[in-house]
Amino acid sequence: MPRRSFLPLAVLALVAGCGTGTTASPSAAPSPTQDKAYMIQAAKADCMKTKGFRYVPYVYRLKLSEQDTKPFDYATEKASRSKYGFGIFIGLGPDKTPDPDPEADPNVAIVTNLSPAQSSAYKKAAENCVVQAARQVTGKNVKSWSDWYGQAGEVLQRLWKRELDGDPKLVQLASDMGDCLTGKGYRVTATNPVAMHEWALQTVQRDLLGRHKTMTSDGDGATFRPITIPPDEARRKLNKEIKLALDDLECGKQFYPAFLPKWTKLERRVYDEFGMI
Template sequence: MPRRSFLPLAVLALLAGCGTGTAASPSAAPSPTQDNAHMIQAATADCMKTKGFRYVPYVYQPKISEQDMKPFDYAEEKASRSKRGLGVFSSYVHPDKSLDDDADPNTAIINDLSPAQLGAYKKARENCDVQAIRQVTGKNVKSSGDWAGQASETLQRLWKRELDGDPTLVELASAMADCLSGKGYRVTATNPVALNEWALKTVQSDLQRSHKTMSSKGDVFRPITISPDEARRYLNKEIKLALDDLECGKRFYPAFLPRSRELEQRVNDEFGI
């Protein structure tokens, strides 16, 4: 499927680490000294033990897979988009059964806690996460949310400087935007980073407009639930948009994606995501 930015997903997966589960698969269990992500998890487990809680080190994978790092293949991408679009509504038509919410071993541990224990656990986990992140990365973070925000801001700065500031990518993005406009699409931003995200954000906006995701106060996330039959009504539109986006971006994506992935990986490694 289209290879987009995965850092926000990785961040959400780790922020959901209090046992809510996530649509990601676990990594193998290499030595905790192998990278910052495993070192953070090992440090969190040690900290939780001192607070009287059992915690199993667990790193969500992949953030950026080997497939994502492969050269852009137009024919392969077209075949994928012809079937799945950008993977938004198709995920409701054909749910991936391999994504098990109980893959995280800590889910079972949390489910056995009483309400009072759970409150203490969540407080301890947040404190331990912050302590571990500071210890391993040297980042001055105040919370898991602050850690996620700093990682995202770092990536955005790198994208703006190294991708949006590249004359070749700017020229390719402008040509892609002209092509999309010629097909009747409304493109409001033509910088490279925005063009890479345009199609996915457009489909996600369709999903959010038709299915309320927030409470009236805007502070509670509610997962969207759509029946396969309902999702099929949107999927054909998504597929057409995805193919038009690919056709217009057939020169842009091969130039943009490898560099974008390298920057994402750099930030993931730095922050231990």
């Protein structure tokens, strides 16, 4: 399956909802460094218990293959993208096979077995508890689930602007990538490093995904729902996705190796600070 690490986080989220090979696993116990994400989940479970609900501490973790953890390699990326594109439409046709995930979130089954009234009360309690837990563990003045993620996003945006968009080498490489894509006939509206990293995702969403949506929100986080596209449309869009992915790779073959390590480090730093995935 395609390598994941070159994709923006939003693509990873989208792909995770499409059954294309990326799975999740829960943390069974805190890490030796007292992982904040698990601590928040444990505190949430305690809070839910006081409200009369069962909740199992669960931390979403992307399972990365050995290929995912290796440095960016042009030849490997080209081979992967030539077959899978970004790994999106390959998983949306009627012949897709859902990946078995024996370690899926156990709380889904808990909510499924509740009555509509109980489910509504459960979800309300869950948001209140995760907010309380996030405050307790991180010390952040969190007001809601969306506020929690919003605060993390604001911190990340500031770091991106300062440490990525402010890096002269990355600025030049991103500008060169933008010129290359423009020369291939693509629309590029911004060439700062972060914008160039997000360019492929935005183009796929605008020109290929369109009306097809894979993520909704129930107030306590994102809910992924698989979709199926007619076979002719899925194949047609996969071919376009592959071409886009290869052009993106060709134009970004100097940019990505310089950008990705720094971007990943910043993302991990903020998510650790806020106790997220």
